[in-house]
Amino acid sequence: MLALKQNRTTPTVLTLSLLLGLCGMQDVLAGDTSDTMRVGDTQFGNALDPLGWTPMLQPADPDGMSLLHAGMLRTPTGNLYPYPPMVNAGKPVGQGDWLYNGEIEFGYLHVGGDRNAEYFRQYADWRSGPVLGLLALNFWNPKTGEYVEFRGNHLSADDQFYRLRAGQYGSYRIEAFYRDMPHTVSTNAYPIWNGVGTTNLTLPPSLVPGGSTPAQVAAVSAVTPEHNIGLKRTREGLSYEGVVYQNWIASAGITNEKRTGTRLWGGSMFFNYSFPDNGGILETVRPIDFRTTDINLSLRNVGKVWHFLATYNGSFFRNHKDYLDFQSPFALSNVVGVPQVANITTGQFSLEPNNDYHNVRLDLSRELKWNGQLTVAGAWGTMRQNDALLPPTNCTGTGGVYISPTANYTFPCANWNTTAALSEPSANARIDTGLLDARATFHPNQAFGWHAGLRWYREDDKTRYLAYNPLTGQYGFISENGSQGTVVPGQTGFFDPNNPLYASNSVPVRNVPVSYTDAVLELGADWQLSHKTSLGVTYTYDRNEPKYRERNRVDDQRFKLAWVSRDVVGATIRLSWEYARRDGDQYNYDPYVPFYSQSLPGFVTPAVGLPAYTVADMRMYDLSNRTESKARLIVTHPLGESATISATFYGNRDNYDALIGRQSTRTTGATLQWDWQPSPKTTMNGYLGVEGSRMGIANVNDADSVDNGKIYGSIGQTNPNLGGPFYPYANQWWEYDSETNRNAGLTFSHDFGRVRADLSYNYTGSVGHVGYNYATIGALAFRDAASVAASNQGFPDDKYRTNTLDMGLSFRVTSNVGVRLYGRYETGAFSDWHYLGLNNTLVYDHRLYTDKGGQLHYNASLVGVMLNLKL
């Protein structure tokens, strides 16, 4: 804690050190030292006690932070620190030097109203019954600095946490924790399948796979009981940090996170248009059964000249459910109207593979002249996965469409539903990363400083997979488990150089090993213009060189100004402005030819050519030329000794040089906050926030039908230019997304003596609007009169709103016994056009939905009474 500077210790700093030291002692006694944690978990708490620590029987300390000065200290930017809780001096443990204190809060919660509302229980498992609000036990030895502390909370078996920490200040620390946290995805789901939560979804006996009508499916859906969709995160860990030898400090931590449950998922059996009864679009439910193990090791040394830090981070992801098979109730019918010779009744997903991640990093820094410091870092990492691959399909029998002996687009599933159809048995996927980072900073005097940094980073995807079936000599992959080729003749997903029916199929045959190298140069300077005013200037040049992307080089130059003054009419003002410009080399709208079958020997280009990959004027938003400006103003004004008012205004503007693609984004927002703590007994806070954002996108429909140009399938389809025959101006459309978010909060807490009242109100509201415009109806996917009329109506706004009122009354019956009454009342409203019509039925032709979406309106409440005992 000593702040020695040239053998002279500054009294102010030392005094503050003393104060902090005393405050630190208070923290020890209060029992929470999470602010100093380097390893382990970062968050303990739940909806009942978000901080994981509500010291009901320990009111705020009227002495404030220190016996040395009156009033509360403020942060460097002017915000008040809160009053700390009063020190609990503890009781002796036996005859030794150890002391202890503890507290337990337990009681009963009652949940009423729409207790199953999705947004009410999204991250909290509220349910009526007994709860453990807090169990805290602290043991410490003031003479040796050793301590042991435990705390826990139990709302339910799905919502609880426990943590044990022990150590010796200045020497070592160990921590073990266990936590369950719920995540509700939907409480309004009606999956028709048996086996929800497993890897095999089977239809109920009343439905025939591939042979049921929409009416039959609708009837089953209508009587399907409501399901909750969601998952539970169980996280546990063990960590250590301590001095191993002189100035050498080591840390080691291992955490496991297990996620189990279900999630809404897809299930495409190809498009369900342009005519009824073809294809099938299903909303299924997939299982979640993940385990992620993270291992972190570090060794550091802080010497007089050199600072050293070596770290290893490993992450190991395991998915115990590596596929999802589902039965589809609908029959497929082909688009050419010939008798159906095949019917694909199942779909299959390959779910996330197991993967391993390793990263080693070395940081070195040393002090330089001119009050300078040089920091050099190097790191190497690798991500690998090599799971056994699933067969390309699990269909049986025959797939495809038979038109005539010379137009036989069928294929035997047996050629593809075996791992023998794979070119390699496993993925052998690997991405390596490398990092070199150097930075030098100098402050030759108090008025001026400068820094320079150079950073190089490479991400290299070494995965090379060719989709080749050695059984057939064909390339590619059976698309949509065979359903696509069973609806559209020839669209099976593979290329066959020896079969004229498939020799012109341009399909993906290789993975795209997207990689990049990024080099960043940063130069900056800062001036202390006066005792309380500073100015900082930073210039950054970022050169990104992607591989297998539309550009080989992207340059991003950024200029940033930051001005801070801590005395503008008594206020602290932080003002920053940033301008960036991005450009690069020539833009290639189709760099993906090598990854398609058109690059393979034997490929026969169709007489009319291949349709353009995309419109040439399309610009990917992460690669297009762009100008960006950002501004932010933060004002913090102390009002006397006990209040602070602060306001933030910010805005971002991005303009993209793109005729097609993302064209602009803009965000404007403001916050206003008022904090008041006139005494240790009273605190009050108010908060208002509003943010608006907009995004503009331009696109063009290809001329695929008679009523919008009809070029697809003819010679003009090779023309990629906007305004050409395939992408005529008449087919252009524009989308304008806007969203407004508002939130407000008010908290009040007062200690009346034996009773403390806590009141909190929170509001969040969001309105989203999807606006669009188009040149002619050629831009629309559906151009019949009814669809055109509907398109003129526009989309209804999406709305989301919650109001939450929390009240708490804590009665201190004696110094060791208290009673806490807790209540929450929450209302919410939700409206999303994506779910419109699903309250009537979840089945529309061959489209089957599972989730009806969040409740349109809900009111939920909970009340609880809890007994607090000091142990």
Next chain:
Amino acid sequence: MTHRTPLLWVCLLMSTVVLDVAAEAPAASTSAAPPSVQDLRRMHPISGDAKAGAAKTAVCLACHGPQGVAIAPNFPHLAGQSASYLYVQLKEFHDGQRKDPVMTGQAATLTDDDMRNLASYYATLPPKPAGKGDASSRGAQLYRAGDPARGIPPCQACHGPAGLGPQPHPSAAPQPPWATFPHLRGQSGLYLTKQLGDFKRGTRAGNSNARVMHGVAQTLSDDDIQALSAYLSSW
């Protein structure tokens, strides 16, 4: 919504009505420091009439010496001491927050002006001539750097690098009452030993500064106290 919930809400809301009644009850035992403790945190440096103070020293000099340098090691030297510190001590003796068989009686008859004037007078006197002090001694080490491993803060943080009071840097942050911190250089070792012992035992705890010293002194062993007292008295 169930019927039970609104009833519980009514109970919860009704309970707020009795808040004020409950507030009239005596505070719980976890309340703040007793009112007899002087809170010096907002205290500003005092001023007084040194000449008038000099006229009141007839009794004081019997123990503290004609020039404020004590005649015996069990009495503190007053010459050159911080006026605000001296005033606070006199007021504590006067008000009963600090007790001493002699000083309690002597201070009882003083008016507030008397105390300010006396404090101002002694502050103007030249301090006892400086000694050499052993800069390599354990006491010097504790004074300058403390002992972080044992949680002992450096004394100089509040008492100044030269032992003649703190030298605060200008700052807009809330400041400690620097003027109430005593000068320690050259002070009687016997007196210092007793005072540190009193701080450690909590028998001298009449103001907020003393409460800080209670925490500090608890980190000191008897040997530390002896070492510090010896160093300061020889400095």
